[in-house]
Amino acid sequence: MKLIGIPASPFVRKVGVVLTVKALEYDSEVVMPGDTSPEFRAMSPLGKIPVLVDGEFYIADSSVICEYLEEKYPEHPVMPEGAEQRARARFLEEYGDSKLIENASIIFREKFVNPVMMGQDTNLERVAEAENELLPPLLDYLESQVPPEGYLFGNFTTADISITSPIFNAEYTDYRVDPARWPKFAAFVQRVAEHPAVIKVRDAEQQVMSSMASGN
Ligand SMILES: N[C@@H](CCC(=O)N[C@@H](CS)C(=O)NCC(=O)O)C(=O)O
Incomplete structure (x- = not known):
């Protein structure tokens, strides 16, 4: 494949x-x-x-x-059992893929892609808007959805990576989900980051990104 x-x-x-x-x-x-x-x-x-x-x-x-x-x-x-849980998993996947990516990628683009990869200025106003206005309501919602332990539906599913993958992009910068304000979601992001498949994929990603940065 x-x-x-x-x-x-x-x-x-x-x-x-x-x-x-x-x-x-x-x-x-x-x-x-x-x-x-x-x-x-x-x-x-x-x-x-x-x-x-x-x-x-x-x-x-x-x-x-x-x-x-x-x-x-x-x-x-990578999907839970049962029609209701599967529908909920698809919704959370869509939530990650749409609103969360749209807003988390502002931070990734402005604070990583533009200055580090493109040699362009960072729009600090846009970053502040994303961090202080656009992302907080989304993180409030996710805080209400994630469990205090484990993954969304027991076993690891596509929804787990969908609602964290956009945050991993923002984490290319100094951005972190504030554990004081969103303790459950911040801990959830950390748990997903520690899943062996996520570690493997992000390690390979780092190698590609490093070789692109060094021009090889
Ligand atoms: N719904 C699509 C969205 C994919 C997407 O937007 N990819 C971006 C890169 S992160 C892209 O290729 N953008 C190019 C474009 O929109 O022309 C999916 O889930 O794969």
Whole structure:
């Protein structure tokens, strides 16, 4: 299998973690978001990463990919049991993939991508807005959803990585979820970060990001 995209994308990381939890071997191919090559566009008509290639088959969109993986490779499930829990897991996945990424990525872009990778200025007002106004209500909601111990639904699921992956991007900077204000969610982020699949995927991501920073 091949996972296409830049590993620091929260969506690519999410799929990498699901593949790893399922013990599925895959190669990574670094493709930047918005790549215009006809080969990439043929696989990803919306121009977005990630794309998964599985033999002759390919498909884009992290949620679609994770659902495909769950159906095709049901061993080591990444969805909870039961219609209600599964619906709740999908909702939390969507919450992470939409509002949380939209706002956490402001910090990642302004304090990491722009200054470190692009040599551009950081918009400090935008960072302050994200940290003080946009993210707190989202973190309040997540604080109300995560358990004091363990994962969202017992076993580790796609929802667990979906609601933390955007935070891992913000953590490329000095940003951390404030444990004084959101103690349950801050501890949850830490627990997910310590899951063996997450450690493995983030270690590989670090290697790619370091070699990109050093130009190799
Ligand atoms: N719903 C998609 C969103 C993927 C997405 O937005 N990826 C970003 C990179 S993190 C991208 O490729 N953006 C390029 C663009 O929008 O042109 C998914 O879950 O895979």
